[in-house]
Structures are given as structure tokens and as C-alpha cells.
Amino acid sequence: MATKVIAGKEVQINDEGFMTDPAEWNKEIAAAIAVEEGISALTDAHWKVIDFCRTTTAGLGGKSPTLRQITAGTGVSTKELFSLFPKGPAKKVAKIAGLGKPEGCV
Amino acid sequence: MADENRHVAFICSKGNLDMAYPALVMGWAALGNGIDVTIFFTFWGMDMITEKRIDHLELAPVGITSMKMGMMGVPGDLGIPNLMGALPGMTAFATSVMRKKIAEVGAPPVREYLQMLVDGGAKLYACKMSVDMFGLRKEDFIDGVIDVVTASDFMDMTEGAQIIFI
Numbered sequence: 001m002a003t004k005v006i007a008g009k010e011v012q013i014n015d016e017g018f019m020t021d022p023a024e025w026n027k028e029i030a031a032a033i034a035v036e037e038g039i040s041a042l043t044d045a046h047w048k049v050i051d052f053c054r055t056t057t058a059g060l061g062g063k064s065p066t067l068r069q070i071t072a073g074t075g076v077s078t079k080e081l082f083s084l085f086p087k088g089p090a091k092k093v094a095k096i097a098g099l100g101k102p103e104g105c106v
Numbered sequence: 107m108a109d110e111n112r113h114v115a116f117i118c119s120k121g122n123l124d125m126a127y128p129a130l131v132m133g134w135a136a137l138g139n140g141i142d143v144t145i146f147f148t149f150w151g152m153d154m155i156t157e158k159r160i161d162h163l164e165l166a167p168v169g170i171t172s173m174k175m176g177m178m179g180v181p182g183d184l185g186i187p188n189l190m191g192a193l194p195g196m197t198a199f200a201t202s203v204m205r206k207k208i209a210e211v212g213a214p215p216v217r218e219y220l221q222m223l224v225d226g227g228a229k230l231y232a233c234k235m236s237v238d239m240f241g242l243r244k245e246d247f248i249d250g251v252i253d254v255v256t257a258s259d260f261m262d263m264t265e266g267a268q269i270i271f272i
Contacts, residue, residue, distance in 0.1 A: 067138050068212065068222070078225035087111070088140025105131050106212050 007032040011098075018100055022054075022062050025098030033096045039085065042096075046084055048074055053097040064094035066102045113142040113267035115260075120272060121153030123163040123204050123216075128272050130219040137226035144267065145223070146260050147251075148233035151272075152240065155232060155247045160217050167191035167200040178203055217248070224250035231255045231263075 001020065004013050007028040012020045019025060030050060034042050042050070052074045056065050067090050071078050085092040094101050114136045116129040133143045153159040167173055168191040175184045190196065205215075213219065224230065232247060234256045244254050255263075 067134075068214070078222050082137070082226050088138060090135075090138030091140070104212070105135060106214070 014100075016101070018095055019098040020062075020100070022057060022098055025054075029098060030096050033098075037085075037092050037095060038087070039092075039096075043084075045076070045080070046096075049076055049081065049084065049093060050097045053093060053099060057097075057099050060103070062100050064090075064097055064099040064102045066090070066104045066106055067093075068106045069102075069104075110266070111140070111142050113144070113264070115144040115146065115264040115267040115269045117146045117148060117260075117269065117271045118151035118154055119149045121150035121159070121163060123165040123201055123208075125272060126154050126163055126216050127208065127213065127219075129270070130216065130223065131213070132270070133223050133228055134219070134226070137223065137228060142267075143223065143226075143228040144264055145228060145230050146233060146255075147230065148236050152232055152236055152242065152247075154216060154220070155230060155251050156242065157246055157248055160220075160248060161215070163216060164197050164201045165204045166197045168196075173200070177207065220248065220250060229263075231260065233257070233260075 001012050002015070003010050007026075009024070009026070009029060011024040011029065014020050031042055034046070039046070049070055052070060053064050056069070056073065057063065065073065067078070067081060070076065070093065071081060076084070081089050090102055114133070116133060118126070118129050120126070129145055133145060136143050147155050153163060167186045168188050171185065173186060175186060176182065191200075214222070220230070230251045232242075232244070232251055232254045234254050237243070237254050244251065
């Protein structure tokens with residue numbers, strides 16, 4: 001398992017760059033990964049999505065929820081979700097929230 | 107090449123309920139992974155975007171050898187005899203079973219799914235030849251459909267894309 005220093009902290013990542021231990025995550029790490037993913041600043045709207053993923057992941061074995069679970073659970077619309085996390089929200093949200101790729105197709 | 111975004115284009119030519127889903131599922135997955143999506147609806151596939159048909163896609167059990175009665179909770183691997191499938195009401199029955207199965211895995215109905223794709227940035231087009239053949243107009247389609255285009259237009263707009271025919 002590879003490790004990477006993000007926001008001054010060494011964390012474990014898999015070969016696709018997703019963090020593998022949700023407990024190693026913190027808000028500074030999220031902000032740093034967001035910048036790597038092209039999102040210069042995380043707004044309240046971003047945090048609403050990230051916080052939702054962090055709280056629901058317990059029932060998903062450390063994976064991020066799917067996009068439809070996110071829109072249903074947060075009230076954030078699909079359009080808004082794609083504009084908050086452009087070009088691939090499914091992977092981007094999971095990465096920034098320090099979780100695994102979502103399992104499930106919807 | 108690295109800065110050029112991956113692009114997947116689907117050609118939807120079927121109007122059966124079961125055949126509506128492959129492009130929806132794969133298109134949604136593509137958008138979630140940051141891949142551009144274009145969908146071209148042709149022939150029966152236009153039912154998927156036609157306002158009066160989109161909520162009424164059906165599945166006829168006749169001739170579908172993979173559809174077993176196990177789907178309806180009957181034990182074993184019994185098929186549905188074609189003669190039985192031809193009885194009045196069987197298409198409605200098979201359709202309702204399939205709708206239930208689709209809902210069980212958390213997949214939305216076709217109209218809602220297509221709207222999700224449009225909101226996620228998918229571009230939808232209807233085939234001009236089919237539109238002319240069936241006597242349809244752009245007004246007959248759901249709002250997300252951008253335009254009615256020719257096969258040649260489709261080829262132009264999908265240059266470099268991976269094309270999947272369904």
C-alpha cells in the first residue's frame with residue numbers, strides 16, 4: 001500500500017489515489033485534494049456534500065455513496081452536484097471525502 | 107491527447123423497457139467519471155425521448171428466452187411459453203415485473219434517469235430520418251433533446267468518441 005503526504009500528513013492511498021483509511025482524513029486534507037482535483041476552494045455547498053458522504057459511509061463499508069444517494073440525501077440537485085464537482089463528481093467527491101469509489105451504478 | 111476529454115456516444119435504437127436502460131446506466135457512470143456523453147436516438151429508440159411514450163415503455167415476454175418464471179418467484183428454471191406470452195395482459199404483466207425489478211436496484215424510471223443525464227451534461231439528439239419516417243416533430247420530445255440531426259451530423263459531433271450501438 002502506497003502512502004502520500006497530503007496537507008502535511010502521511011496517509012495511505014490505493015493505486016488510483018483514493019485514501020484507504022477514512023480515519024486518517026481531516027478537513028485540511030480534503031481542501032488539499034480538492035485543489036489537486038481543480039476545485040480551488042471548498043464552499044458550504046461542497047461541505048454539505050462531503051459531510052453527507054462522511055456520515056453515510058459507515059453503512060457503506062468505507063465507500064462513498066453514489067451520486068443518486070447524494071442528491072437524494074442532501075437535496076443538492078444533480079445539476080448543482082455536477083457544477084460543484086465538475087468532470088466526474090462520483091470519483092471527485094469520494095477522493096475529497098477520503099473514501100473509496102462508490103459501489104453501485106446509480 | 108491527454109488534455110482531450112474522453113467521449114462516449116450511444117446510439118439507442120430500441121424502445122423496449124429493458125433495452126432503454128443500458129445507455130442510461132453506462133451514460134450515467136460515464137458522466138460520474140468525467141467522460142463526455144452524447145446519445146443519439148433512432149428508430150424505436152425514439153420512444154425513450156417521446157413525451158407520450160417515455161412513461162409507457164413495455165416489455166413483451168414473447169421470444170425472450172432468458173426471461174424465466176423465476177423472476178416472478180416461481181421456483182426452478184421454467185420459461186414462459188410463447189403461446190402464454192401472447193395472451194392478452196401478458197405484456198402489461200411482464201412490464202410491471204420488470205419495472206419492479208428495476209426499482210428494486212434503485213434505478214429510477216426512464217424519464218427521471220434521462221433528466222439526471224441531461225443535468226449531468228449529456229447531449230441528446232434525435233435521428234432526422236426516423237423523425238421524418240414516424241411523422242414526429244422536435245416538440246414531441248422531452249425538453250432535454252437538443253435537436254433533430256442527420257446521421258452525418260452525428261458522425262461529425264462524435265469524432266474521436268467511442269460509439270456504442272444499442
